[in-house]
Amino acid sequence: MTTTTSSFSCIPIKTYTQQNQRGILISGRNSNSVVVHDTRRKQRIISCEVALKPDSEASVSKSEDELMLEKVGARVRVKVPLTVYHVPKVPEIDITGLEGTIKQYVGLWKGKNISANLPFKVEFFKEVEGRGEVKILAHLKEDEFEYLE
Numbered sequence: 001m002t003t004t005t006s007s008f009s010c011i012p013i014k015t016y017t018q019q020n021q022r023g024i025l026i027s028g029r030n031s032n033s034v035v036v037h038d039t040r041r042k043q044r045i046i047s048c049e050v051a052l053k054p055d056s057e058a059s060v061s062k063s064e065d066e067l068m069l070e071k072v073g074a075r076v077r078v079k080v081p082l083t084v085y086h087v088p089k090v091p092e093i094d095i096t097g098l099e100g101t102i103k104q105y106v107g108l109w110k111g112k113n114i115s116a117n118l119p120f121k122v123e124f125f126k127e128v129e130g131r132g133e134v135k136i137l138a139h140l141k142e143d144e145f146e147y148l149e
Contacts, residue, residue: 065108068119074102076122076145084138090128095138099148100124106139120145 077099085092100122107119118139128134 065105065113068105068107071120071147072102072105075148076100076102077148078140078144079146080144082138082140082144084136087128087134087136089131090134093126093128093134093136095124095126095136098124098126098136100136103137 078095078097081094081096083092083094083096087093102120103123104121105119106117106121107113107115118141120140120142122138122140122145124136124138125133126136
């Protein structure tokens with residue numbers, strides 16, 4: 001076993017090398033990085049884990065996300081032409097002009113920003129012929145609705 005010094009952080013890193021019975025040479029460090037050399041095929045595989053320091057921008061966006069979380073429960077009205085197709089047994093529903101309530105802010109999950117969904121989950125109620133009042137949940141962007149009050 002040999003000891004080397006990392007050029008980036010000047011911390012001693014222990015490296016090791018061993019060869020198993022099938023001719024695979026394994027060398028690694030105690031810093032979560034392993035390099036595997038196959039002496040039969042001239043193949044190299046590298047596996048690394050990286051830890052990043054938080055940016056100052058991340059701390060700024062946390063306050064923005066906290067402001068968004070405070071908007072949960074607010075009454076809103078849809079201000080753009082919008083049609084939803086996911087209500088069961090109804091082909092399509094136009095929610096333009098409907099008033100509803102923000103139920104959840106989904107732009108933040110486990111402390112991290114996500115962008116897969118539109119950030120505000122809004123609940124609406126609308127009369128549908130033959131079914132009565134139907135609850136509609138829709139994900140909207142902030143520029144698709146206006147706040148009431």
